[in-house]
Amino acid sequence: MKTQVAIIGGGPAGLLLSQLLDLHGIESVVLERRSRDYVLSRIRAGVLEQGTVDLLRAADVGARMDRQGEIHDGVEISWHDERLNIDIKSLTGRGVMVYGQTEVTQDLYAARDARGGTVLHEAEVTAIEGVEGDGVTVHFTHEGEAKTLTADFVAGCDGFHGPSRKAIPESHRQEFERAYPFGWLGLLSETPPAAPELIYAAHDRGFALCSMRSPTLSRYYVQVPLSEKLEDWPAERFWDELRTRIPADVAETLVTGEPLEMSIAPLRSFVSEPMRHGRLFLAGDSAHIVPPTGAKGLNLAASDVYYLHRAFDRFYNHGTSEGLDAYSETALSRVWKCERFSWWMTSMLHDFPETGAFERRMQRAEFEYLQMSETARKSFAENYVGLPY
Ligand code: FAD
Numbered sequence: 068m069k070t071q072v073a074i075i076g077g078g079p080a081g082l083l084l085s086q087l088l089d090l091h092g093i094e095s096v097v098l099e100r101r102s103r104d105y106v107l108s109r110i111r112a113g114v115l116e117q118g119t120v121d122l123l124r125a126a127d128v129g130a131r132m133d134r135q136g137e138i139h140d141g142v143e144i145s146w147h148d149e150r151l152n153i154d155i156k157s158l159t160g161r162g163v164m165v166y167g168q169t170e171v172t173q174d175l176y177a178a179r180d181a182r183g184g185t186v187l188h189e190a191e192v193t194a195i196e197g198v199e200g201d202g203v204t205v206h207f208t209h210e211g212e213a214k215t216l217t218a219d220f221v222a223g224c225d226g227f228h229g230p231s232r233k234a235i236p237e238s239h240r241q242e243f244e245r246a247y248p249f250g251w252l253g254l255l256s257e258t259p260p261a262a263p264e265l266i267y268a269a270h271d272r273g274f275a276l277c278s279m280r281s282p283t284l285s286r287y288y289v290q291v292p293l294s295e296k297l298e299d300w301p302a303e304r305f306w307d308e309l310r311t312r313i314p315a316d317v318a319e320t321l322v323t324g325e326p327l328e329m330s331i332a333p334l335r336s337f338v339s340e341p342m343r344h345g346r347l348f349l350a351g352d353s354a355h356i357v358p359p360t361g362a363k364g365l366n367l368a369a370s371d372v373y374y375l376h377r378a379f380d381r382f383y384n385h386g387t388s389e390g391l392d393a394y395s396e397t398a399l400s401r402v403w404k405c406e407r408f409s410w411w412m413t414s415m416l417h418d419f420p421e422t423g424a425f426e427r428r429m430q431r432a433e434f435e436y437l438q439m440s441e442t443a444r445k446s447f448a449e450n451y452v453g454l455p456y
């Protein structure tokens with residue numbers, strides 16, 4: 068099999084890239100290790116920045132999002148029972164869109180199908196060759212057989228555990244990491260959201276988040292130590308813990324129900340530099356991970372894809388490799404600023420094992436600074452709605 072751009076990974080980054088390339092007349096093949104049902108069963112991100120929304124519209128996959136997604140003009144941060152509403156719309160002129168990653172992925176699959184795009188499922192990439200040469204060969208297994216895909220370039224959109232990043236020799240790669248000693252236990256339930264806006268809640272017992280997918284579907288998280296096991300968290304225990312950590316007036320009216328899904332996600336900050344080596348370009352979680360506190364993971368995958376599809380467009384349609392040459396530096400500049408915001412928001416709101424009296428006062432001071440200063444709220448809002456591309 069032969070194509071122009073071989074795309075490894077059929078998550079949001081890989082699918083969005085293939086759709087945008089197609090709209091610019093560039094061929095690609097997407098190789099995805101899992102089945103389509105498996106990819107669609109993963110409950111992940113829920114908040115889209117304006118830039119992501121605009122990019123999805125430009126990719127012709129915005130129609131259902133515009134009908135069913137909810138635009139939010141504000142977001143709340145709470146400290147025990149104190150609530151602070153940050154009016155992101157009046158501070159920045161922009162809001163965010165609440166629309167789940169599952170829905171985005173479903174819309175992208177539908178669009179690829181409608182345009183006759185090739186997305187191979189249960190196609191596991193085992194090796195990538197020729198990255199430093201004149202063309203690449205991607206080896207993969209599909210339907211029990213070993214197969215190859217040859218291409219001009221390869222886009223590594225295969226997430227944190229995929230093979231693409233590791234195809235860059237260690238001597239050419241530098242990794243920066245901070246692992247956090249806790250995770251988020253998430254619960255999805257068919258119940259009305261606890262409040263109209265998302266609430267990021269700081270509490271001495273640990274962080275909690277009230278989020279939603281629709282007027283009838285809610286998503287909640289509580290910070291848990293990494294040692295926690297899912298089986299030790301029956302729904303009742305989760306609801307009790309959540310009620311303790313969120314403001315009392317919200318807890319009083321919280322509607323609970325049977326969980327549709329529960330899972331634990333570890334928290335990590337990670338960046339691998341550079342994001343390009345020869346004919347290999349990394350995008351999304353394959354190159355960087357943020358802790359989920361700022362809702363940036365999926366949005367960063369989208370901004371990478373924005374830069375990368377434009378670079379391929381300039382190469383194939385305008386005969387210049389300038390965009391490809393600048394890709395790593397351009398993408399990383401935005402990545403690091405989002406890493407900073409996600410790290411900062413995580414630091415402000417979570418209970419760290421090493422949190423002593425001094426650190427707790429620092430966290431409280433951050434909260435009070437946001438309460439008293441419009442400048443601080445504006446800086447928060449500018450980051451939360453998404454830095455410009
Ligand atoms: P992925 O979505 O990981 O897609 C990569 C794809 O590559 C996968 O489908 C994988 O199967 C495929 N792949 C891997 N190896 C191979 C191979 N060898 N061959 C072929 N295909 C391969 N972000 C938030 O903003 N909020 C959240 O609440 C949130 N929760 C998260 C929970 C979890 C458990 C995880 C892992 C991430 C979460 N994120 C969250 C982050 C967000 O979901 C990611 O940033 C986003 O999915 C990145 O998209 P991606 O396409 O780069 O990677």
Ligand code: DHB
Nearest residue numbers: 112113278359360361362
């Ligand atoms: C959701 C996840 C996040 O990480 C976040 O910051 C906001 C919302 C969610 O799953 O709804």
